[in-house]
Amino acid sequence: MGLGIRTRLRRWRDGPYVNDEYVEASVLGALLRAPAGTRLDAPAAGSPLHVALVVPFFQRGSGGHMTIANLVRGLERRGHRCSLWIDDPGRRLGPDGARAAADLRSWFGPFAAPVAYGLDGFGDADVAVATGWQTAARVRTLPAAGRAYLVQDHEPEFFGTSVQRRWAEASYRQGLYPITAGQWLAEVMATTYDLPATPFDLGIDGERWRPRADIRRREDVVVAYARSTTPRRAVPIVLAALAELHRRRPSVQAWLYGHGGPAGVDFPHRNLGVVPEAALPRIYAEATVGLVLSLTNHSLAAQEMLSCGLPCVEHDHPSVVAAFGRDGPVDYAPLDPFAIADALERLLADPRLRAERVAQGAALRVERTWDHAAEQVEAGLWAAIAFRPGGEG
Structure with a gap:
């Protein structure tokens, strides 16, 4: 720290x-x-x-x-x-x-x-x-x-x-x-x-991390955890994947959060900075797909995204697979920007797959309580x- x-x-x-x-x-x-x-x-x-x-x-x-x-x-x-x-x-x-x-x-x-x-x-x-x-x-x-x-x-x-x-x-x-x-x-x-x-x-705090009926979910937003001061979140790979996604789908918006400074990238993006935890559920309720990468133990961010009805892509790492299962609610990708862009594209292009992930995320919210x-x-x-x-x- x-x-x-x-x-x-x-x-x-x-x-x-x-x-x-x-x-x-x-x-x-x-x-x-x-x-x-x-x-x-x-x-x-x-x-x-x-x-x-x-x-x-x-x-x-x-x-x-x-x-x-x-x-x-x-x-x-x-x-x-x-x-x-x-x-x-x-x-x-x-x-x-x-x-x-x-x-x-x-x-x-x-x-x-x-x-x-x-x-x-x-x-x-x-x-x-x-x-x-x-x-x-x-x-x-x-x-x-x-x-x-x-x-x-x-x-x-x-x-x-x-x-x-x-x-x-x-x-x-x-x-x-x-x-x-x-x-x-x-x-x-x-x-x-x-x-x-x-x-x-x-x-998961199910009262905080939940879908919001009062917020319309967009079809063109990827929100990514990009806290560059935490190396285990593989932010350079996150940014490279978003750049490749922009090349393929220029209309998709990239929203970044977790870091207060400029991202230093050459593709269009919205830098949300360091977002208070209380404000994150609204962002997760509006975005289409989430992206967070874990190089050691899995991040709470992935299950909080899922609990808010936001399908997400995570690193295909043993810790993440152990937490969510190979056939669970998370879409996995190797630590490669092109493969991550592929996984994001699959979710963006397939509303039925996103709906399936939303249902699995709802079940996760019920199962994983702090009690x-x-x-x-x-x-x-x-x-x-x-x-x-x-x-x-």
Whole structure:
């Protein structure tokens, strides 16, 4: 994650610059050498749990933190008590911890869970949960009956050869039990790290992501997720595919969203910029076809498009196929701009195929709720309590 301009200005205003990565390397190095936290007695089977989630620094609109918040709400509805602990040793959120805690609640709430900046007040928990590679070593040192790792992506793939990549790889060797966003990540945990895991299905907020009868759907618009600051979204391929589609079908409009700057392309397009999540359903309700590409774990954007009645094209990647099935609601294409343009053309040219995808998307909206995801995560929490990593009796 990068730092927003406001956060940088706040830090420059409030104190001298300190190298974030230097501080984080010092803290993480100490944590990796620290002994594991006390293993507490397991709670009675089926009893409400205290689930302490340790979260890394964040930005407004962070999809990973929104998933955490949705799961917290689901667990609270199931009778569990949650708490959130912001682990930000590099002070990327600025010097005001109370403000950072308030921002987390304001941007990702509502939820009942208390929010703390730092872990000085941490007592214990039935399950302590890491939620990103930055927090795994910290969670290993906390007193708990079980220690879990909410794995939303294979984070080493976010980095080239770097210390961050090595730290991300090391996060899976901290003796934590993985609870993974989807089956593909569970398989990565097994094959790459020799770890068992409990997968869950990413949920859909059916009240937000739904078709809109008050908006007329157009026949000539492809809307594409083009957040160029996220390399795993393969934006250069997205743009090349849209350029080829324009060459074939000049009347089709390309709408881009996810990035605030100019796209830097030579075909006609409408740049919607960074769109607030609340405004996306209207865009999905108006467009004809969606396009989002995933190079690691599948994006929430595809299922949210489908839930709004928008057929979409995704990368033919094992994570996406595991999430939606080979014969499911998503149209797949290899990572090739001409093949992606082919897939977009098929949907644009075939109203019956689009209608079939719309029906499949409606079924997905019913099946994949955050309450169902929380039920799956709950099973993973109990598995974490029972889990004993290698060398621990």
